[in-house]
Amino acid sequence: MFTVSALTSRIQTQYRTLRKTVHQLDWQRASRGAGLAVVLVSILLVDPALAQQSSEQSAICQSEKLPGMIEGFFQITTGLGIMGLVVIWQADSLGEMFMPNPDQKKGLKQHKRSALKSGVILIVLGPLYSVAGPLMGLPLADCVNLSPW
Template sequence: MRLLQFLLITFLVVGVVAAQPAAAQESANPVCQEDSGTLASMIEGFLQLTTALGLMGLLVVWQGESVAEMFTLSRDQLSRIKQHKITALKSAVILVLLGPLFALAGRTMDLPVAQCVDLTPF
Protein backbone atom coordinates (compact mmCIF):
# COMPACT_ATOMS: atom_id res chain seq x y z
CA MET A 1 0.00 0.00 0.00
CA ARG A 2 2.85 2.39 0.81
CA LEU A 3 4.42 1.63 -2.57
CA LEU A 4 1.17 2.55 -4.33
CA GLN A 5 0.97 5.82 -2.41
CA PHE A 6 4.60 6.62 -3.20
CA LEU A 7 4.08 5.90 -6.90
CA LEU A 8 0.94 8.01 -7.09
CA ILE A 9 2.55 10.97 -5.35
CA THR A 10 5.68 10.65 -7.49
CA PHE A 11 3.53 10.49 -10.64
CA LEU A 12 1.67 13.64 -9.60
CA VAL A 13 4.83 15.58 -8.78
CA VAL A 14 6.62 14.55 -11.97
CA GLY A 15 3.50 15.24 -14.02
CA VAL A 16 3.14 18.73 -12.60
CA VAL A 17 6.83 19.62 -12.92
CA ALA A 18 7.48 18.03 -16.31
CA ALA A 19 4.28 19.08 -18.06
CA GLN A 20 4.69 22.08 -20.32
CA PRO A 21 1.50 23.84 -21.40
CA ALA A 22 0.85 23.71 -25.11
CA ALA A 23 0.67 27.02 -26.92
CA ALA A 24 -2.87 28.18 -27.60
CA GLN A 25 -3.73 27.92 -31.25
CA GLU A 26 -4.69 31.02 -33.16
CA SER A 27 -7.73 30.41 -35.30
CA ALA A 28 -10.53 32.37 -36.91
CA ASN A 29 -13.33 31.43 -34.54
CA PRO A 30 -15.24 34.08 -32.56
CA VAL A 31 -14.21 32.75 -29.15
CA CYS A 32 -10.53 33.28 -29.86
CA GLN A 33 -10.92 36.74 -31.38
CA GLU A 34 -13.05 38.28 -28.68
CA ASP A 35 -11.37 41.45 -27.44
CA SER A 36 -7.77 40.21 -27.40
CA GLY A 37 -8.59 36.86 -25.79
CA THR A 38 -10.15 37.93 -22.51
CA LEU A 39 -12.58 35.00 -22.48
CA ALA A 40 -9.77 32.56 -23.23
CA SER A 41 -7.57 34.00 -20.49
CA MET A 42 -10.47 33.91 -18.01
CA ILE A 43 -11.09 30.24 -18.72
CA GLU A 44 -7.38 29.43 -18.42
CA GLY A 45 -7.11 31.38 -15.16
CA PHE A 46 -10.17 29.68 -13.69
CA LEU A 47 -8.79 26.24 -14.52
CA GLN A 48 -5.39 27.06 -13.06
CA LEU A 49 -6.93 28.55 -9.91
CA THR A 50 -9.28 25.64 -9.24
CA THR A 51 -6.52 23.10 -9.88
CA ALA A 52 -4.10 24.89 -7.56
CA LEU A 53 -6.73 25.18 -4.82
CA GLY A 54 -7.65 21.51 -5.25
CA LEU A 55 -4.03 20.42 -4.90
CA MET A 56 -3.55 22.62 -1.85
CA GLY A 57 -6.71 21.10 -0.38
CA LEU A 58 -5.29 17.64 -1.00
CA LEU A 59 -2.10 18.56 0.84
CA VAL A 60 -4.01 19.96 3.81
CA VAL A 61 -6.33 16.93 4.00
CA TRP A 62 -3.43 14.49 3.58
CA GLN A 63 -1.37 16.10 6.34
CA GLY A 64 -4.36 16.43 8.65
CA GLU A 65 -5.27 12.79 8.15
CA SER A 66 -1.66 11.75 8.75
CA VAL A 67 -1.65 13.61 12.07
CA ALA A 68 -5.01 12.05 12.98
CA GLU A 69 -3.58 8.59 12.22
CA MET A 70 -0.89 9.12 14.86
CA PHE A 71 -3.46 9.73 17.60
CA THR A 72 -6.03 7.11 16.55
CA LEU A 73 -6.43 4.07 18.74
CA SER A 74 -9.22 2.13 17.04
CA ARG A 75 -8.63 0.02 13.93
CA ASP A 76 -12.03 1.06 12.58
CA GLN A 77 -11.14 4.75 12.83
CA LEU A 78 -7.76 4.09 11.26
CA SER A 79 -9.32 2.31 8.28
CA ARG A 80 -11.82 5.16 7.79
CA ILE A 81 -9.00 7.71 7.86
CA LYS A 82 -6.99 5.75 5.28
CA GLN A 83 -10.08 5.40 3.07
CA HIS A 84 -10.64 9.16 3.28
CA LYS A 85 -7.01 9.80 2.25
CA ILE A 86 -7.43 7.52 -0.78
CA THR A 87 -10.66 9.31 -1.74
CA ALA A 88 -8.92 12.70 -1.51
CA LEU A 89 -6.05 11.45 -3.69
CA LYS A 90 -8.48 10.13 -6.33
CA SER A 91 -10.26 13.50 -6.36
CA ALA A 92 -7.00 15.36 -6.91
CA VAL A 93 -5.98 13.05 -9.77
CA ILE A 94 -9.36 13.63 -11.44
CA LEU A 95 -9.00 17.38 -10.95
CA VAL A 96 -5.54 17.46 -12.55
CA LEU A 97 -6.57 15.26 -15.49
CA LEU A 98 -9.88 17.00 -16.20
CA GLY A 99 -8.44 19.95 -18.16
CA PRO A 100 -6.28 17.95 -20.58
CA LEU A 101 -9.09 15.42 -21.11
CA PHE A 102 -11.53 18.21 -21.94
CA ALA A 103 -8.98 19.73 -24.34
CA LEU A 104 -8.55 16.40 -26.09
CA ALA A 105 -12.29 15.76 -26.29
CA GLY A 106 -12.95 19.35 -27.38
CA ARG A 107 -10.43 19.17 -30.21
CA THR A 108 -11.90 15.86 -31.30
CA MET A 109 -15.40 17.36 -31.38
CA ASP A 110 -14.15 20.63 -32.96
CA LEU A 111 -15.38 22.83 -30.12
CA PRO A 112 -14.29 26.45 -30.64
CA VAL A 113 -13.16 27.01 -27.05
CA ALA A 114 -10.85 23.97 -27.10
CA GLN A 115 -8.95 25.27 -30.12
CA CYS A 116 -7.73 28.52 -28.59
CA VAL A 117 -7.74 27.94 -24.81
CA ASP A 118 -4.85 26.19 -23.11
CA LEU A 119 -6.52 23.79 -20.67
CA THR A 120 -3.34 22.28 -19.26
CA PRO A 121 -3.52 23.13 -15.55
CA PHE A 122 0.12 24.29 -15.23
Protein backbone atom coordinates in the same frame (compact mmCIF):
# COMPACT_ATOMS: atom_id res chain seq x y z
CA MET B 1 -23.06 -15.49 31.24
CA PHE B 2 -23.78 -12.17 29.65
CA THR B 3 -24.61 -9.09 31.63
CA VAL B 4 -27.18 -6.57 30.50
CA SER B 5 -24.57 -3.88 29.91
CA ALA B 6 -22.42 -6.23 27.83
CA LEU B 7 -25.41 -7.20 25.69
CA THR B 8 -26.43 -3.56 25.31
CA SER B 9 -22.92 -2.61 24.29
CA ARG B 10 -22.74 -5.45 21.77
CA ILE B 11 -26.12 -4.51 20.26
CA GLN B 12 -25.10 -0.86 19.97
CA THR B 13 -21.87 -1.81 18.24
CA GLN B 14 -23.67 -4.05 15.75
CA TYR B 15 -26.28 -1.36 15.14
CA ARG B 16 -23.57 1.24 14.37
CA THR B 17 -21.82 -1.17 12.01
CA LEU B 18 -25.07 -2.02 10.22
CA ARG B 19 -26.04 1.64 9.98
CA LYS B 20 -22.63 2.54 8.54
CA THR B 21 -22.86 -0.25 5.95
CA VAL B 22 -26.36 0.78 4.87
CA HIS B 23 -25.24 4.41 4.57
CA GLN B 24 -22.27 3.41 2.39
CA LEU B 25 -24.48 1.29 0.12
CA ASP B 26 -26.98 4.14 -0.24
CA TRP B 27 -24.16 6.55 -1.08
CA GLN B 28 -22.73 4.18 -3.70
CA ARG B 29 -26.13 3.75 -5.35
CA ALA B 30 -26.75 7.48 -5.35
CA SER B 31 -23.32 8.25 -6.82
CA ARG B 32 -23.82 5.67 -9.59
CA GLY B 33 -27.20 7.16 -10.41
CA ALA B 34 -25.81 10.68 -10.40
CA GLY B 35 -22.93 9.64 -12.65
CA LEU B 36 -25.29 8.04 -15.13
CA ALA B 37 -27.49 11.14 -15.09
CA VAL B 38 -24.49 13.40 -15.77
CA VAL B 39 -23.41 11.24 -18.71
CA LEU B 40 -26.89 11.22 -20.23
CA VAL B 41 -27.38 14.96 -19.79
CA SER B 42 -23.93 15.59 -21.26
CA ILE B 43 -24.76 13.53 -24.32
CA LEU B 44 -28.02 15.40 -24.79
CA LEU B 45 -26.33 18.78 -24.39
CA VAL B 46 -23.39 18.08 -26.71
CA ASP B 47 -25.54 17.57 -29.81
CA PRO B 48 -26.98 21.13 -29.81
CA ALA B 49 -23.55 22.50 -28.98
CA LEU B 50 -22.01 20.77 -31.96
CA ALA B 51 -24.75 22.10 -34.19
CA GLN B 52 -23.96 25.68 -33.12
CA GLN B 53 -20.21 25.17 -33.09
CA SER B 54 -19.25 27.70 -35.75
CA SER B 55 -21.07 30.67 -34.20
CA GLU B 56 -19.99 29.89 -30.61
CA GLN B 57 -16.41 29.19 -31.60
CA SER B 58 -16.06 32.49 -33.33
CA ALA B 59 -17.62 34.41 -30.43
CA ILE B 60 -15.44 32.82 -27.75
CA CYS B 61 -12.20 32.62 -29.69
CA GLN B 62 -12.58 36.09 -31.23
CA SER B 63 -12.82 37.67 -27.79
CA GLU B 64 -9.58 39.17 -26.54
CA LYS B 65 -9.80 38.52 -22.78
CA LEU B 66 -12.24 35.62 -22.40
CA PRO B 67 -9.86 32.73 -23.28
CA GLY B 68 -7.21 34.13 -20.92
CA MET B 69 -9.77 34.53 -18.14
CA ILE B 70 -10.92 30.93 -18.56
CA GLU B 71 -7.33 29.67 -18.50
CA GLY B 72 -6.53 31.72 -15.40
CA PHE B 73 -9.64 30.54 -13.59
CA PHE B 74 -8.81 26.92 -14.37
CA GLN B 75 -5.21 27.35 -13.17
CA ILE B 76 -6.33 28.99 -9.92
CA THR B 77 -8.95 26.35 -9.15
CA THR B 78 -6.53 23.54 -9.98
CA GLY B 79 -3.87 25.06 -7.73
CA LEU B 80 -6.33 25.50 -4.87
CA GLY B 81 -7.55 21.93 -5.33
CA ILE B 82 -4.00 20.56 -5.15
CA MET B 83 -3.27 22.62 -2.03
CA GLY B 84 -6.52 21.34 -0.49
CA LEU B 85 -5.49 17.78 -1.29
CA VAL B 86 -2.14 18.28 0.46
CA VAL B 87 -3.84 19.77 3.54
CA ILE B 88 -6.40 16.94 3.72
CA TRP B 89 -3.71 14.31 3.23
CA GLN B 90 -1.55 15.74 6.01
CA ALA B 91 -4.50 16.18 8.40
CA ASP B 92 -5.64 12.60 7.81
CA SER B 93 -2.11 11.30 8.32
CA LEU B 94 -1.87 13.22 11.58
CA GLY B 95 -5.25 11.92 12.66
CA GLU B 96 -4.20 8.33 11.92
CA MET B 97 -1.28 8.68 14.33
CA PHE B 98 -3.57 9.60 17.22
CA MET B 99 -6.57 7.37 16.52
CA PRO B 100 -6.60 4.33 18.81
CA ASN B 101 -9.65 2.75 17.16
CA PRO B 102 -8.91 0.66 14.02
CA ASP B 103 -12.30 1.56 12.52
CA GLN B 104 -11.46 5.26 12.73
CA LYS B 105 -8.07 4.65 11.13
CA LYS B 106 -9.76 2.70 8.34
CA GLY B 107 -12.17 5.60 7.79
CA LEU B 108 -9.30 8.08 7.55
CA LYS B 109 -7.43 5.88 5.08
CA GLN B 110 -10.58 5.65 2.97
CA HIS B 111 -10.93 9.44 3.11
CA LYS B 112 -7.31 9.84 1.99
CA ARG B 113 -7.93 7.50 -0.96
CA SER B 114 -11.02 9.40 -2.05
CA ALA B 115 -9.15 12.73 -1.73
CA LEU B 116 -6.32 11.33 -3.85
CA LYS B 117 -8.79 10.16 -6.50
CA SER B 118 -10.32 13.64 -6.59
CA GLY B 119 -6.86 15.21 -6.95
CA VAL B 120 -5.94 12.91 -9.83
CA ILE B 121 -9.21 13.72 -11.60
CA LEU B 122 -8.58 17.42 -11.06
CA ILE B 123 -5.09 17.21 -12.54
CA VAL B 124 -6.03 14.96 -15.48
CA LEU B 125 -9.27 16.70 -16.49
CA GLY B 126 -7.72 19.83 -18.07
CA PRO B 127 -5.12 18.14 -20.27
CA LEU B 128 -7.68 15.49 -21.22
CA TYR B 129 -10.08 18.21 -22.38
CA SER B 130 -7.25 19.92 -24.26
CA VAL B 131 -6.41 16.70 -26.10
CA ALA B 132 -9.88 15.21 -26.60
CA GLY B 133 -11.70 18.50 -27.16
CA PRO B 134 -10.44 19.18 -30.70
CA LEU B 135 -11.09 15.56 -31.65
CA MET B 136 -14.70 15.91 -30.48
CA GLY B 137 -15.10 19.33 -32.07
CA LEU B 138 -15.72 21.23 -28.84
CA PRO B 139 -15.58 25.01 -29.31
CA LEU B 140 -13.33 25.99 -26.38
CA ALA B 141 -10.69 23.37 -27.12
CA ASP B 142 -9.26 25.29 -30.08
CA CYS B 143 -8.53 28.55 -28.31
CA VAL B 144 -8.29 27.75 -24.57
CA ASN B 145 -5.45 25.76 -23.01
CA LEU B 146 -6.72 24.06 -19.83
CA SER B 147 -3.43 22.50 -18.79
CA PRO B 148 -2.64 23.76 -15.31
CA TRP B 149 1.09 24.06 -16.05
